Amino acid sequence: MHTTIQYMAAENTLAPAVSGDGGQALAEDSRDFAGTVGDVTVANPAMTARNVNVWYGEQQAIIDTSLDIGKSQVISMIGPSGCGKSTFIRCLNRMNDTIDSCRVTGDIRLEGQNIYDKKLDVVPLRAQVGMVFQKPNPFPKSIYDNVAYGPRIHGLAEDKQGVDEIVETSLSKAGLWDEVKDRLGEPGTGLSGGQQQRLCIARTIAVSPEVILMDEPCSALDPIATATIEELIDELRQHYAIAIVTHSMQQAARVSQRTAYFHLGRLIEVGATDDIFTNPGHRLTEDYITGRFG
């Protein structure tokens, strides 16, 4: 009861924010917003996003957001539902291209190359920036073929033996090798939910990406499977830049070194995870992580 009243109060100060027309609400909200709190840059970025705006038709889902994704670290993105976390993360490998109404402006760079450049080919981009989705989505093929698919289409291995090696190392990195090594020919869809999600991670790392994007990778899993994946993310951090969207603040605290807080299409605050959770710099961040709304 108490939180609800707080939430209503917060909403009042933000004008008709949550309900009603999104674009309108965001525009009015801008009075309250004086730029992202914290440093959006990192010393060693894998990707840099500058002044990104995203529209779905008339409705703006991301407003003027700048953020770096650091190498060898995990950045978690948190925020209330519908604030644009998925939208932002899907800009980073141009997955939004599949949505007809989606329009992106701004400058997103991977190793200095603007990924929204007209001349840029999305195929190598997506090989470099892999993605793990909310719901485990293995191909309805064998476990082996699931992992081997990426290396095959990109020609990453010379021969069958090379593919075998990639499959083994990827499954090992994803912590799945011991569980499936005797049944690589069985369908990937026959695994448990947690195993399927690790298979999807193995499939992503099989093409040796620079960056791995994860959109709520544990939301369909039980606590034990979640713990396994979290450990895995922590290990993968050594080799990859990882951006993870999560609804669990505990998870963000456990796996990430940096945390970004989104609210109504804006990046409100970003900083070291420890700082954000112990000493948030913006009132909205504080409200959110203390569980007052969202």
Added chain:
Amino acid sequence: MNSHSDKRVRTIDRVNASLAERYARERRFRTAGLAAVSLGLLFVSFLFISIVGNGYTAFHQTKIALEVFFDPQQLDPDGRHDYDALTRADYGGLVKASMRNSFPAVKTRQEKRALYAMVSSGAAFELQHMVLADPSLIGTTQAVWLTADDDIDMLVKGHIDRSVPESERRVDDRTLAWVERLEQEGALKRRFNTAFFTNGDSREPELAGIAGAVMGSCYVLLVTLLLAFPIAVATAVYLEEFAPRNRWTDLIEVNINNLAAVPSIVFGLLGLAVFINFFGLPRSAALVGGLVLTLMTLPTIIIASRAALKSVPPSIREAALGVGASQQQTIFHHVLPLALPGMLTGTIIGMAQALGETAPLLMIGMVAFIVDIPGGALDPATVLPVQIFLWADSPERAFVERTSGAIMVLLFFLVTMNALAVVLRKRFERRW
């Protein structure tokens, strides 16, 4: 506290009270469903019983046993076994002589003509086949089973009532007496009717077969399948996966849906105007029939294929795009294999529809009386349903059972095709 528990009890009571009514409603619904299914089954079994009951005798044919003397004087006067001479020899005379020998009492010309009419006109060809296959028969006497005329066939099968007065019967008393004599001698038997499966159409029911129509149907379906499946799948993939959403694609979509509802005879008229009159393709040819049926089945297959493509979960596309597959790779490696069972089902439904189609084929001349079995897609041909239509229109009693027999063959093909659809679908599903 008290009032609170009162309220709870009341809620449960209310639930319980409504429960009986809810269950009753479910029962009524189930009963209605069951009744509908039973009614459907009843009609289907009625259909099957009437068709099989009418048609199973078509698979038998009455034969007459005759002692035939292969007279060298008549067949091969110079004794050289010359193929042409043997082909042209008077086998009809041989049949007649044998009949006269079997019934020596028959004297007058009129009686003789009635006697000869008991044997089918095809009997002479049966003897010709025998002699050409084995010329050493010449000079010997053989017991041969020859095809009986359709009236005799009907009489033996009981389709002509022997008890009615002669004036109301197709077979007169004299012939009836001969038939009864032959029956007593065991010289009249019902054999498996191979001619029904190996002959083309004929004016004589006892010689008429479905081989021509079956071959015609095969050619037509082959043309239809070869054209309709690739075109429809390509169209569906393009519209579903590549085409931009704009007014033009909307227009195309609306038109495809409308085409599916166009009466099939219109496609026949179109085929007549375009393929025959404009492009000058031959009339009555299986090729034209196949083209017309392609036009007719395309919308069906396109709609089914698009539905199959739509039903592929978007998560699979995202997964493929996410590891860097191009759009085309995504479609050909993942989406299409998943959609294929649905596409195949649609195709087989379309093919079954094409197999049973009559009206548009009448328009392009496939209704002609064609005796020869077509040897290619350009030969004049007819198809099974049109053959059924032609026979159903014939006055002879013997064509009634042949009509039903042909329907049974058609149904057999349809059931086989549907079974094939199920098997194919199962096979593809198991692979994933």
